[in-house]
Amino acid sequence: MSRPVIAIAGLGIESSTFSPARTEAPAFHPRRGADVLTRYPFLAPGQPLRAAADWRGALVGKALPGGTVTGPAYAELAAELLNRLGDLGPIDGLWYDIHGAMTVEDLDDAEAELLRRIREVVGPDVLVSTSMDLHGNVSRELVHQSDLITCYRMAPHEDAMETKERAARNLVDLLASGAPRPVKAWVPVPVLLAGEQTSTRIEPAKSVYAAVEEVEAGEGVTDAAIWVGYAWADEPRNRAAVVVTGPDPDAVSAGAERLARGFWEARHDFEFVAPTGTLDECLDAALASPARPYFISDTGDNPTAGGAGDVTWGLRQVLDRPEFKDPSGPTVLYASLPGPAAVETAVRAGVGATVTVTAGAEVDDRHAGPLTLTGVVHAIRHGDRDAEVEVVLRVGGVHVVLTRLRKPYHHEHDFTDLELDPRAADLVLVKIGYLEPELFAMAADWKMALTPGGVDQDLTRLGHRRVRRPLFPFDPAMPDPDLTARIVAPSAEPLTGPDE
Structure with a gap:
């Protein structure tokens, strides 16, 4: 059996909408073609994962966190990324390597919109595995356009490369198995906290994130992830979220609800990681x-x-x-x-x-x-x-x-x-x-x-106006939310209803 052809693409940055700075295209230091593979040690020649697929770099750009990305910068980078993907020819899979907190002028949910445009180029049958920072934001649209999706489990991010390798390996395994697209259970959690309050060095985040591996280890589950969200941007998608993927609808739903409840119930216990x-x-x-x-x-x-x-x-x-x-x-x-x-x-x-x-x-x-x-x-x-x-x-x-x-x-x-x-x-x-x-x-x-x-770090004095309310800690007395798992449709099917 021939090796699957997998493309790699993505743009990554944390963008503070509360900073007057603006981010231009050169800040992303984009790598192109074969040079993309050099970002990832596990794709070096001789590594087992490198041999498991025909990996083809399109464009991957990662910028130092900064201000909002300008419209022209996003347009320039997105156009080149899409053109390069089109030039690769037919592919079986796409590894979408992003951060998840990119804000672009006059555009909400930039990563989901870019992935939607990518799917217009590569087609609906291509399997997509998305890897992210746990300080990224996960809308239902981003989950819809992805088949597999995961994020770091440590803050500081000592497992960053391990996470990227997991996303790539899960994609290879799914393509090799010929199994149907995974079921995706998504739970938005109305909490938005700074990373310094949710470090996995200390409790409660240490225990909240320890549960991720327990859920992932369950029968019928491929991957599990909790996103803290990005606190310094003001978009409707900015909040915590949980996604669990796998072949068993009951298992992924139960796992997602367990993780979401754990995060929500700990909300009052999160403290700064240092005095x-x-x-x-x-x-x-x-x-x-x-x-x-x-x-x-x-x-x-x-x-x-x-x-x-x-x-x-x-x-x-x-x-x-x-x-x-x-x-x-x-x-x-x-x-x-x-x-x-x-x-x-x-x-x-x-x-x-x-x-x-x-x-x-x-x-x-x-x-x-x-x-x-x-x-x-x-x-x-x-x-x-x-x-x-x-x-x-x-x-x-x-x-x-x-x-x-x-x-x-x-x-x-x-x-x-x-x-x-x-x-x-x-x-x-x-x-x-x-x-x-x-x-x-x-x-x-x-x-x-x-x-x-x-x-x-004092989020309540920054002036968020577009985040979905009620939202903790902005609304400390808010009622318990609906933490029922939402099963998100595959990308080839229409997505209906509000991004609640």
Whole structure:
């Protein structure tokens, strides 16, 4: 029997509608053709899954979380993706690798709409397996257009590649079996919480997500998934959801309802993954603590949740603290603040020079204006994929990382590449939410500062107006919802009724 032909396509980004930033096509760093396969170690030559099918890359683009995607950017990328799929010829399956929280100007439910257009190109008989981030959003339309659908089970996402491999393997197995399309049980859960409140490092999310594997292991079930949803966008689809797929309608329905009830019943128990406070409270605690290095998350402008990255409010508070003005005082690392002109000035001056530069608030100036600072150029680095150019400016005891373009700082080498030693620092402030694994392992202690920005952790003050209500926590006294499983029709059949 010949190997099935499987195409790979998708666009992925988290888009905060509460950020003034806009995302353009180059931010997706699209890979095309055979280069798509190099994204996935389990599809490397010699791997069993690579040999199980004829894999053909169309276009896969993944962007750093940011603002709403512009209409022209989406149109450009979608058109190329569809054209490349059409050029592949007949296919048996499609692996749709997305994030699930992409917001596009004047378009709701962008991933479902793109998949609908993909089906117009590849035809209704092609089997589609969709893989997602658990912070994506799952409308009934997206489930309708997919045959298999799954998401990460860990936050932070240490199982990201494992999830993608599961989605690809499930598709190969379904094609090889010749079995009918799976039954899909979908339950929307009217809860919308930030990822920092639903980390699987702690309860109740740890137990809520542990139940996913138990459901998946049941007879008649192929896959099970819980999506937390994406809290910083304002669309009707933004909420938690459960989908269970498999050949047995009773099994998938029972499993989906079990997972949905577990999530709903735990809604009041979700807490932030670390102690929180104002930035001043966090700084006071850090200075009073003997724990070193002490990490503080500047959460409101986290670029890996969709923040613009250039809010100056947090850094301004740090530099105003008298404890940090003396170079012989506590060593503080702050990552980071975009400032293209500031970076250019520092590069021209060179390491060791004293410069006065202005950076930040070019995109998001709602909370503080551009920040002028004078300091010594400590390090310069060229060639980063996201930042392009990085500069460290030492201002008193604070080592400020300035970038040409915004960049997340998740790894130890992000600092050591800039001649900074986070393990020897007193305080490390990072624009992030929950600490990524390397930072978490490094931190002797840690707090989350509830700071302003496009991904403000205080969801109720952001101003959601288009989400479906009632919705927890916006309506804390809402009645219990209908958590009955909805069996979603196959894509070849019409989808009727409201996307409730």
